[in-house]
Amino acid sequence: MLPRGKLDIGWSDIAFAIRVCLTPGSARAAAAQLEERWGPDQEAVATLSVRSGFDLLLRALALPPGSEVLVSAVTIRDMVRIIEHHRLVPVPVDLDVESLAIRQSALDRAWSRKARMILVAHLFGSRMPMEAVAAFAQRRGLLLVEDCAQAFTGLKDRGDSRSDVVLFSFGPIKTHTALGGGVTVVRDGRLRARMRELHRSYPVAPRSWFLSRVLKSALVMGLLRPSGMDALAVVSRWMGTNHDELVTSSLRGFPGPDFFERIRQHPPFPLLALLDRRLRRFRHERISDRAAAGELANRLHQHIERPGRRAKGHTHWVFPVSSRTPERLIRYLWDRGFDATRGASSLGAVGPAASRPEVVPREALKLMEGLVYLPFFRGVTAGELQELASAVAKFERSRPVDTGGRGDRQEDSRVLREAHRRV
Numbered sequence: 037m038l039p040r041g042k043l044d045i046g047w048s049d050i051a052f053a054i055r056v057c058l059t060p061g062s063a064r065a066a067a068a069q070l071e072e073r074w075g076p077d078q079e080a081v082a083t084l085s086v087r088s089g090f091d092l093l094l095r096a097l098a099l100p101p102g103s104e105v106l107v108s109a110v111t112i113r114d115m116v117r118i119i120e121h122h123r124l125v126p127v128p129v130d131l132d133v134e135s136l137a138i139r140q141s142a143l144d145r146a147w148s149r150k151a152r153m154i155l156v157a158h159l160f161g162s163r164m165p166m167e168a169v170a171a172f173a174q175r176r177g178l179l180l181v182e183d184c185a186q187a188f189t190g191l192k193d194r195g196d197s198r199s200d201v202v203l204f205s206f207g208p209i210k211t212h213t214a215l216g217g218g219v220t221v222v223r224d225g226r227l228r229a230r231m232r233e234l235h236r237s238y239p240v241a242p243r244s245w246f247l248s249r250v251l252k253s254a255l256v257m258g259l260l261r262p263s264g265m266d267a268l269a270v271v272s273r274w275m276g277t278n279h280d281e282l283v284t285s286s287l288r289g290f291p292g293p294d295f296f297e298r299i300r301q302h303p304p305f306p307l308l309a310l311l312d313r314r315l316r317r318f319r320h321e322r323i324s325d326r327a328a329a330g331e332l333a334n335r336l337h338q339h340i341e342r343p344g345r346r347a348k349g350h351t352h353w354v355f356p357v358s359s360r361t362p363e364r365l366i367r368y369l370w371d372r373g374f375d376a377t378r379g380a381s382s383l384g385a386v387g388p389a390a391s392r393p394e395v396v397p398r399e400a401l402k403l404m405e406g407l408v409y410l411p412f413f414r415g416v417t418a419g420e421l422q423e424l425a426s427a428v429a430k431f432e433r434s435r436p437v438d439t440g441g442r443g444d445r446q447e448d449s450r451v452l453r454e455a456h457r458r459v
């Protein structure tokens with residue numbers, strides 16, 4: 037089975053990570069060094085994850101409860117959870133699905149006098165143009181937070197110069213991963229100083245936690261190849277589950293009820309040493325090769341609906357398509373040896389806020405209903421992409437439009453309803 041993706045890291049990095057887990061070193065000093073490397077202007081704060089950095093930001097800001105945070109309407113669920121935890125109200129801003137950008141009209145609809153911040157996430161490796169959003173934030177006096185977790189393009193990537201805060205993630209499934217870690221760029225010196233002060237009070241995450249994450253990731257790397265996937269399919273049948281659930285759950289970042297305790301930790305020394313090594317040895321081909329494969333796949337899939345088809349400067353972190361019957365498409369592809377999935381990341385549509393029920397992100401909700409990630413990674417061959425595209429095209433052509441497949445359509449709707457509940 038062609039795996040859904042690969043971790044963007046090499047075996048020599050894994051060996052290095054295990055070694056530094058056993059080497060003495062100071063986490064605080066390593067963080068300072070990394071922040072220096074990020075830019076001599078000292079705007080970066082190295083955190084355990086993007087979620088840690090965003091939570092730290094909200095703690096430092098201490099906005100009045102009930103303040104509204106405008107959120108581009110598709111993001112990972114934990115970001116919404118963090119906003120709500122700070123007793124703030126996330127208000128969705130709908131997206132244009134073809135460009136994955138925010139329209140002016142959606143900004144106007146979402147805004148109210150209670151708005152204090154806007155959080156914008158670039159999706160799937162694309163980068164939405166920020167002009168309109170930045171102008172809006174300035175006009176309305178909103179803090180502009182730009183989430184680049186899915187859209188890292190390299191060492192020169194500083195995010196938009198008009199953003200107040202820019203978030204980069206080096207979590208296990210992200211581009212140029214360090215199996216964890218985030219960089220939060222904060223442009224305002226006073227806000228940054230407050231964040232640093234709070235961050236100093238965080239306990240350092242245990243090395244043993246990081247070592248176990250490294251070992252788990254190594255196992256996943258071994259499985260994310262055709263023979264590994266085949267073995268996993270057999271084992272998961274024994275266990276009464278399926279390979280999809282096993283892979284997705286093993287890559288989840290901070291499972292369990294003590295989420296906030298887990299994210300409110302300082303990154304440990306070995307994580308920072310690995311991230312520093314990855315940045316020092318940054319190789320742009322890792323991203324440009326993947327982007328080229330994405331452009332090829334784009335041409336091969338030109339007849340199927342695809343979110344972000346018209347997005348500019350796309351580096352194709354993942355390769356999603358839209359289907360009216362996503363669950364059936366996935367099973368069809370599994371049967372033909374392609375590990376398609378709906379759960380590659382924990383993305384969800386941001387539902388309407390209870391206090392603002394009129395702001396419904398229709399396009400975003402529809403996007404998430406039909407989303408299927410096709411297997412895609414740097415190193416996928418043109419032949420594999422071609423076979424996959426033929427299989428998808430065949431399925432979409434053969435799919436009954438109105439009659440037949442009723443049970444499956446019900447299955448699809450059930451899955452969708454559950455997805456909404458999760459959001």
Ligand SMILES: *Cc1c(COP(=O)(O)O)cnc(C)c1O
Pocket residue numbers: 084085086087088111112115157158183185186204205206207217218289381
């Ligand atoms: C992965 C991701 C995050 C979270 O990053 P972590 O470093 O794992 O906390 C936030 N936002 C988006 C859009 C993401 O894809």
